[in-house]
Amino acid sequence: MRVNRAVVGYAIRIALLVLATVLLGLLLDYEPGESSGTPPVVFVQRPYTFESPVFEKILGNENLELYFDKRSAGIKLVDLRNGKIWHSVLEEADRSLNNVWQAFFSSGVTLEHIDARNTVRRLNSVRDGETGFVDLSSDSFSVAIAFPDVGAAIEVKYTLGVDSLDISVTRVEEGAIKLTSLYLYPFMGASKGTVPGSFLIPDGIGAELDLSKKTIATSPFIARVYGRDEGFTDIPTTFSLDMVTDPERITLPFFAITAGDSAMLGAIAGGDLYAEIQAYKSGIVTPFNWITTRFIYREMYRKLLNKKGEGVSIPQAQRNPVSPALRFYFLDGKNSSPSGIAAKAREDFLRRGLIPSRQFEPVVPLKLEFLVSESEKTTFGRKVHIMTPQSELEKILADVGRYSQRTVVVLRGYTSGGLSTSSPDHLPLERKAIEDISRLSDFYFYVDYLTAYEGSGGVSRARYAQNRSEQIMINGPRFIIDPRETASFALEELESFSKLGIEKFALANLAELAFSTRDSNRTENVEALLETVSLFDGPILYNPNLYMISRASHISDIPVSNSGYLIEDSVVPLLPLVLRESFWLFTAPINLTSDFRRELLRAVDYGLFPGFYITFESSMKLVETASSDLFSTGYESWSEKIEFAYDFVSKALENTLGSRLVERVEVADGIFRNTYDNGTSITLNYNENPARAGDLEIEPLSYVVEVSR
């Protein structure tokens, strides 16, 4: 017995020792950044010397001719209407470029992949690729570009339309590499130095990069379509004051180049969820101006190893389901202005069913959002502040009804316990505020099925979304719910809402956020969100991404500026130009901005209707609540200003209802003139001093309307 016990003891010790050795061995064997699986291929970069492309005409119609160079897979497009030639590769050697850039600009297609050390390498079609025709018809052809050193290959299809060229990637084979991204004709429409022309990007409301001006920026414009994918962003583990704001989002996937009286619109027709728009002006890295889309197959991210935030940088394991497709439209004459380009983009989205065509009542609407109640954390539990009781709400609306032709009302915080305890469950109603629900059936009820305060609505942790580092994702102070869970939350409630006679909704976040999660990609999540949004009939959406836009009845919180990158020279209202004829577009709450008058002037300029976020009680009551960022909402403080705002905006925009903006020019410093196709023109003065434009005298921060009879 005694011997046995000793033997068992020894056995256990030896087993532990072996286990420890194995563990240690595993750790020693491990090298950061290297994940298990096949070892990555080592390949030697081919040498490169510039050779001029040899173009061969492949396709043509009455407007356009398409030429192709087999060596570089470069194309050249000749617009027969005005003789403009659009190049996609360098035609002559440029001594200011090194070999790397020369090869990049000389290639129609460039693949990026990562090597064994997780650094990004490029495969250029001109240097590393071999191109062969696969298919040819009267209006289209396909080529296969093989990269024999690594066994990768892609197939690209070109289709020539009346005024357009479609380029799509129909097949991708990775071979032995881990593909991270693809550039498709990055040099298309590029130019050198300061030249007349511009790049247009729908960054926020829209930005113009003026190529005739030297830039002082040292960084290019780089932004993901539909915003950064937060699924790959670490959530900081330490607190720091949030000083830098997020850049504005690109909600419409296109970019454009203007050059004299011709223009090229590049609509991202496929792979938009994984597209990144890049724009370089002369002086940033190279002397060339170029703008393109990079399609991302794999994102690099940090895999966290401990709570301190230490980790390793690794690429996404699964390739994103990207089907890159670009449709280039070639425009000339009047159509090459920003409004012409926007009209073309609109036409493209209409054709693809991404935005609806609608007729509106000819009225100028006003949007008022009301905070009904909000709760404050106290020492013992929560205290509910009734911010806008129904009786007062009705009085306010009666007051507004004196002048407003149509008021769109959104209610927030109608849930028992107030706004911050609501979502993803929004019922029961706060009975202290709402007496008779039947009188509220015309209003939009604000619901949020995608974010929640921790613990609110009893959401279990498993239903929150996790990022690739397996942290629960956040949006400001709120947690993000797994997109695949949102539909069930919505379904659970819709019936109860319907019983109360509530049929109209304003949807928060569902249409704005597009992200990957721990175990699903952006496509899967967006599909889940689309499914949720489709449960609602004509909701109000807040600055939605293109794939959601068609579901909206009205759109709110249209940004009035771009991200303000130094490379951006001015604001061009591309977003309203594309959407204005399909939706009522409202501003973000004007009462929460710093410059009331300027904000109104922008609304008039961009064709946006005014929106406010109002409470009956003073916003002082919200100071210690989660809605403390509503620093000025009291109706008493704002009643006169809302009336003024409505009057100010409607006097101008009532003349433009149902018509299209055809021209927007800066006639003098800070003086803009908008001309509509019904002949109306509005001249706006953004300066603090009165100004003259022609024989017009314009007050500071005001406008003059000229209506053609």
Add this chain to the structure above:
Amino acid sequence: MKRLITLVFLLAAAVLCGSVSYNTYTVGIGSFLVKSQEAFEPTEVLYGEFLSPEDLFVRDGKLYVADSGNSRIAVLDGKEVSYLAEWEVLNPQGIFVDEKGTLYIADSWSRNVYKYDGRGVQTGVLSRPDSPLYGKSNDFIPLKVAADRRGNVYVLSQGVTNGLVVFNRDGKFVGFFGANEPDVTLRMILQRLFFTQSQKEQLLRIKPPSPGNLVVEDSGLVWTVTTGLTDKAIKRFNVAGTNIYGDLDFSSSDFIDLDIDAFGNVYALSSTGLIFIYDSYGNLLFLFGGQSYYENRRGLLRSPVAIDVAGDGRIYVLDKEDGTITVFSPTAFGSLVLKGVSYYNQGMYLEGEAIWREVQKLNSSFLLTYKVLGNIEFKRDNYGQAFDYFSLAQDKRSYSEAFWHLRNDWLQKVVGLLFVALVALAVFDLVRSVLKRQGKIKPRARAGREIRFRLFRELKASLKFLKNPFDAVYEMKRNGAVSFSTATLLYIWMYVQNVLILYLASPLFVGFRARNIDFLALFYDTYRLLFLWIVGNFLVSEISEGEGTFKHIYIGTIEAFLPILLFALPLALVTNLLTLNEAFIYTFSMQALNAWSLVMLLIIISQVHNFTFGETVKNVLLTLFAMLLLAMLIFLVIILLREEIDFFLSIVQELIFHAG
């Protein structure tokens, strides 16, 4: 030497700007930083052909830039730029222009300060003073310079910790000015206490940090800013060289430059691109800006070095690495607040009222508004309103003053009634004692009644500790007059009382945010010393032959604090009648209660263990030492445990990652 070149600037007018790339904060109710609408927005980015510019100065619409990398001063006037002192200076790091247009240039390479007149002609040079007062070891490497109206020149020299080097108008060195105090840490004090003479000699002498930048306001007072300090980073010196600027509640340790506007507001720039705006008392008005290395967005700075405020309220910030000047213009809201502040700082409360009412409408969480509105109502003798505003502003002094007036009004109303009541009481007492003496009222029979509930009995026994702790301890030890559970009840009462005090006492004495109780922290605060004391005393007494058991120490300790348990709450209630002027009543009473409790504790411990006075003192000292050891031990165990857990978690994570 003056060369005129016209440069094309890249201008971005206000309307063309993108969204503001940073958040703006202000101090909100509760003295927290809260987000506000923008006070300033970036409206222009100016770019000349600067190479590593180091400083800028705005005077009369002209912008002077120390273009250090090109060894010259650039003067921007509208869209024209001219250059001064080209190659006459080597590395101009600081510039200043006085009212007469005289330009002062601090050149760190030639180690001189140069004076130039408005036409670009050099009129003087200041070099290292040869006066013995300057000190042998002090170098003269001018980094920044400023001058006052009388022509005195203040030079900030690298490595000089005695303060700014001051020259009079004739260029004569007159002394040092505005030094910082040396930063003495606990470690230094300990080193001084325990080191030998030779060890002390090896230590570097403690030197104060030298200021990082300076500015002279229009009235002639000198301001400095010091990197590394926080609440005292910004100093305003009177003629005597004493700092008269308040401590900053919200500050940065990275301040590198500052400027003062015409109303005395302070604009401080941090090396991380943040701009802090304070009023002339040091209240933070706005905080905005940010840093960005790669993003290149308007309003974000890469490597900011200098800030200047123009007469029109616009802020100019120079970025050394980008060679750009970002111009921030006040928004409608920002202008409104600054205008209001200028009235407020001049004491023109009523004149500024309309502005502050508007500010309140635009941002109801802006703390300063309530301070100002309180003062306005106070001036109008509306003390009730003023009291409410000061309560929101959490301004103790003004709150107390408003309360004094309110209390005074109330007292005046009730004083007659109070007098009548007192007289009535006196008469009643007189009558009663007369009747008693005449035997018409029989005194109430007191003793003899047995209290039925044990708890009440034991509580009554507890009261004996106040009257005669010696007997009470005897009763406790021998007869078990107070049980373990009753003592525990008293311990619980201690916590409950602490909660109630925070709830019921005047905010003047417990703070305006007292009601936001962190129950766990309060629990910890209430019991940690008691816990250590009881355990420590028990352990010490066990080995030093004290007679008391753990139970006796446990009961005795809480009984010692009976004065506090009984009187602290009533005292807290009384504070609601007090203003800050009578604060001594509260503090003195609290001290008396504490002292009483400590004496009781000594007596009780001596009785519990049956110690002589000497033994008691020894026991108490040993207990204190044991408490220290215990605390350290607990601390160590917690740290080790945490490390241990982290270590195992990361091993598991790495294994999972590696396996996957």
